[in-house]
Amino acid sequence: MRRVIFTLVAATALSMAIGASNTEASTYTVKPGDTLWKIASSNKVSVDQLLSWNKLPSTSIHPNQTIKVAATSATAPPKNTGTKAPVISTSIYTVKAGDTLSQIARIHSTNVSSIQKLNQLPDSNIRPGQKLTVSGKAQANTPTVTKPNTYRVTSGDTLTTIAKRHGVSVSQLMSSNSLKTSSIRLGQVLIIDGSSATGQLVTVSKPTTTAPSSGAISTVIAIANSSLGTPYKWGGAAPGGFDCSGFIYYAYNQAGFNVPRTSTTGFDAISSPVSSPQIGDLVFFKNTYRAGISHMGIFIGNNSFIHAGGDRVQVTSLNDSYWGSHFDSFQRLNVTK
Known part of the structure; x- marks a missing residue:
């Protein structure tokens, strides 16, 4: 009789232990440096599931916050009926400083192209505070x-x-x-067209495609071209990721120039305007994500420039409708080797 009672008690204790273990395993306490995407990846779930299970209004989280990382009986998804559920709503995300389209796409389990179509974005450039539709039907929002x-x-x-x-x-x-x-x-x-010819992009200036004035500038261009495709990273100034001013700093310093690590306005302060730019001169843009000088690149001839913009280092034409409308000036750095 005692053996039977002992067996029942042991079984009950084991059951309670397993239940407690499952409960603990279904939650996670946020640590400094965690992101919702990182937590989702570690627990093999999606960011959207974490947002739904925790009723989070955004992807912002804070240390010591308790996050559900598994569905409970109340939040378990309905059984698969064999048919694909239709998209019945959209999700809006507010851009924060340092965000890129590729990061936002990854967090919301989508891709850059879809977000661009949903929001009718001409390129990958976004600004803090901008509200983006990150899911739903493009035809309903485009x-x-x-x-x-x-x-x-x-x-x-x-x-x-x-x-x-x-x-x-x-x-x-x-x-x-x-x-x-x-x-x-x-x-x-x-x-759109009216009685006059419209829809054609206007060249903001007529720069001469002058060859680089020195071998050092040729090196700047070579370094810049070798960085094509490098991800955009807010504050980045190394091959792992660049922002626009960090890209200029890296390319010029690697070519042997003594250039300070400064912002777009800082570069503007140590440069002089030129009317006929040479390859290697800087191109400045204004009023993009903030008022005043706010973006820059390196002129590479053929009315084009190379820059860290959108989600990567890329070459863009000055005939582009967006960049053409925000063009400010061509300038030459007042620095030496």
């Missing part, structure tokens, strides 16, 4: 071109942004659509 020469107004559009996107002026849009004011409404269809 501005729609109904005909080759028309455009349907979507949420957040202004006549100015539409004009820049299509390479036309606000006055052309107003004239083509007989608008008396710049007010537009959601769903309104606008004629």
Whole structure:
């Protein structure tokens, strides 16, 4: 009899221990340096599942926060019926300083191309505070071109942004659509081409494709080209990742120039404007993610520049509608080897 009682007690204790172990295994206490993506990867779940199980409004977490890392009976997903569940809602993410499209795409288990389509982004450039749709149906959130020469107004559009996107002026849009004011409404269809030739990108200047003035500048260009594809990293100034000013700092210093690690405004302060830029001169842009000088690259000829922008180091044409509209100046660094 005692043996039976002992067996029952032991079995009960073992059952309780297993239950406690399962409960502990279903939660995780956030440590300094953790991210929701890192926690999801460690527990072989998705970020979206963590957001859902913990009812988190965003991917922001803090040390000592307790996170559910497994579904409970109340949050367990419905059984698979053999049919794919339709997308019934969208998810909005607010860009933080240091974010890149590739990071945001990875966190939300999507890709850069999908986010660009959902938000009608002309390139990979984003700014802190910007709200991005990161999931849902593109056709429900993307501005729609109904005909080759028309455009349907979507949420957040202004006549100015539409004009820049299509390479036309606000006055052309107003004239083509007989608008008396710049007010537009959601769903309104606008004629883009009008009576004049429009939609063509305008070169912001006519720089000469002058060869590098020295072998050292040729080295700068070679180093810059060897960095193509390197990921964008806020504050980065090494081959593992660059921001725009860190990229300039790295390329010039590796070529033997004594260049300080400074910001875009710092580089602007130690440079002089030039009207006929040479290969290796700097290109400055203004009013991108903040007011004033806010981005820079290296002029490489053929009206193009190489820069750490969007999610990587890349070559972009100055004829690009976005960069052309934010162009500020060509300048030459006042530094020596």
